[in-house]
Amino acid sequence: MQLETIELTSIVPILAKTHAASAEIRRLSDQQKKDILYRLAEVLIANTQQIITENAKDLFRMDPADPKYDRLMLTEKRIADLAKSMKDVANLNDPTGELLLSKELQNGLKIKKIAVPMGVVGVIFESRPNVTVDVTALCIRSGNAVVLRGGSDAFDTNTYLISLIHEVLREFGVNTDAITLLPTDRAFVKELLTATRFVDLIIPRGSESLIQFVRQNSLVPTIETGAGVCHTYVEKTADLAKATEIVVNAKVSRPSVCNSLDTVLVDEVVAETFLPSLIEGFNKWNVEVFADSIAYKILAEAGFKSLQEATEADFGREFLDYKCSIKVVSGLEEALNHISKHSSRHSEAILSQNTELCQRFVQEVDAAAVYTNASTRFTDGGQFGLGAEIGISTQKLHARGPFALEKLVTEKWIVEGDGQVRW
Numbered sequence: 001m002q003l004e005t006i007e008l009t010s011i012v013p014i015l016a017k018t019h020a021a022s023a024e025i026r027r028l029s030d031q032q033k034k035d036i037l038y039r040l041a042e043v044l045i046a047n048t049q050q051i052i053t054e055n056a057k058d059l060f061r062m063d064p065a066d067p068k069y070d071r072l073m074l075t076e077k078r079i080a081d082l083a084k085s086m087k088d089v090a091n092l093n094d095p096t097g098e099l100l101l102s103k104e105l106q107n108g109l110k111i112k113k114i115a116v117p118m119g120v121v122g123v124i125f126e127s128r129p130n131v132t133v134d135v136t137a138l139c140i141r142s143g144n145a146v147v148l149r150g151g152s153d154a155f156d157t158n159t160y161l162i163s164l165i166h167e168v169l170r171e172f173g174v175n176t177d178a179i180t181l182l183p184t185d186r187a188f189v190k191e192l193l194t195a196t197r198f199v200d201l202i203i204p205r206g207s208e209s210l211i212q213f214v215r216q217n218s219l220v221p222t223i224e225t226g227a228g229v230c231h232t233y234v235e236k237t238a239d240l241a242k243a244t245e246i247v248v249n250a251k252v253s254r255p256s257v258c259n260s261l262d263t264v265l266v267d268e269v270v271a272e273t274f275l276p277s278l279i280e281g282f283n284k285w286n287v288e289v290f291a292d293s294i295a296y297k298i299l300a301e302a303g304f305k306s307l308q309e310a311t312e313a314d315f316g317r318e319f320l321d322y323k324c325s326i327k328v329v330s331g332l333e334e335a336l337n338h339i340s341k342h343s344s345r346h347s348e349a350i351l352s353q354n355t356e357l358c359q360r361f362v363q364e365v366d367a368a369a370v371y372t373n374a375s376t377r378f379t380d381g382g383q384f385g386l387g388a389e390i391g392i393s394t395q396k397l398h399a400r401g402p403f404a405l406e407k408l409v410t411e412k413w414i415v416e417g418d419g420q421v422r423w
Contacts, residue, residue: 086133234266368393
C-alpha cells in the first residue's frame with residue numbers, strides 16, 4: 001500500500017534494491033528454498049478468508065460481465081490450488097547449479113558450464129493475482145529476485161499477497177526487497193522496460209496490446225507470453241462423440257484463459273452431423289457462435305439460437321468469453337492454411353482417427369503446443385507437471401510453451417587454471 005501513497009518520481013531506487021537483494025536469493029540452499037515455499041503454502045491457506053476479502057474489493061470495482069472478472073477472482077479452491085502449486089514447485093529439482101558440461105583442454109584448463117539464476121526477473125501482468133504467487137514460487141525456487149508490476153484492477157489482492165510473502169521472507173531472514181511489487185502507475189512501465197542495469201528479463205503476461213507495447217519499448221530482453229487464439233479441427237474420421245465433448249470442454253471449462261478454444265474448424269463431410277451435436281452443450285453455457293455461411297445454415301436449421309454470421313474479424317480473434325467462431329473446411333489443407341493465417345501459435349488441436357493426418361498436423365502446425373484428440377485446455381505448467389508457470393511463451397528463443405522453473409536459468413562458464421596464459 002505504501003508504494004501507492006508515497007509520491008514517487010522514479011522506480012530506479014526500488015529496482016536497485018531488488019537487484020542488490022538478488023544475491024541473497026542466490027545464496028539460499030536447496031532446502032532453504034523448499035522450506036520457504038512450504039511455509040508460504042501454509043500461510044496462504046491460513047489467510048484464505050482475508051485473501052478473499054481483499055480480492056472482493058478488486059472485484060467490486062470490475063463489471064462482472066468483463067471477461068477479466070473470472071481471471072481476477074480468487075476462491076477457496078483457487079487459493080488451495082495456489083498453495084498446492086507452491087508445494088509442487090518446492091518438490092521439483094533445483095535447476096540451478098546443474099553441471100551442463102565439463103572438460104579439460106590440452107593446456108590443462110578445466111572448463112565447466114553450469115546453470116545459474118537469471119538474476120532479476122520483471123513480470124508485467126493484468127488482472128490475475130495468481131501470477132503474484134506463481135511467479136514468486138518459481139523465482140524463489142530458481143534463485144531469482146523478482147519485480148512484479150500488476151494492474152490496478154488487482155491492486156488490493158496483490159498488495160495483500162505480497163504482504164504475506166514478505167512476512168515469510170522476514171521469518172527466514174531474507175531481504176524482502178527480493179520480491180517487489182511495483183506501483184501500478186503506467187508512467188513507470190517504460191522505466192522498468194529500460195532498466196538494463198537492474199533487470200535481466202522482462203515477461204509480459206496479459207492482453208495483446210500489453211505484449212506489443214512491451215515488445216516495442218523494452219531494452220531489457222523479453223520473453224512473450226502470448227495471447228491464445230486456439231483452434232480445434234474436427235477431421236472427417238474423428239470420433240464425433242469424443243469430438244463433441246472435447247470441443248465443448250475446450251470452450252466452456254474456463255473461457256477467460258488463454259488455452260480456451262476460439263475457433264472450431266469442421267470437415268465438410270461431417271459438418272451436418274457434428275455441428276448439431278454441439279447445441280446441447282453450448283446452450284447449457286450460453287455460448288454465442290459466429291459461424292461462416294455453411295455452419296450458420298446447419299446450426300440455424302437445427303434450431304440453435306445464439307448464432308451470428310461470422311465476419312473475417314471473428315477468425316483470429318481471442319474471445320476470452322462464452323463465444324467462438326466456426327468454419328466449415330474442405331479438408332486438412334484448408335484447415336492448415338486457416339490455422340497458419342489466424343493462429344497466435346499458442347495451442348492447436350486435431351481430432352481424427354487417421355494417424356497419418358494427425359502426424360502431419362503435428363509436424364506442420366507452428367504452435368507452442370499441438371494436440372491430437374484432446375482439449376487445448378491442458379496447456380498449463382501445472383498440468384504438464386511443471387509445478388506452475390509464468391505464462392505460455394509463444395516465441396521460439398530460450399523458452400516455448402509453459403514458461404516454468406526449468407527456463408528461469410541461464411548459463412555460466414567456470415574456467416580453472418594453474419598459471420596458463422595466452423599470447
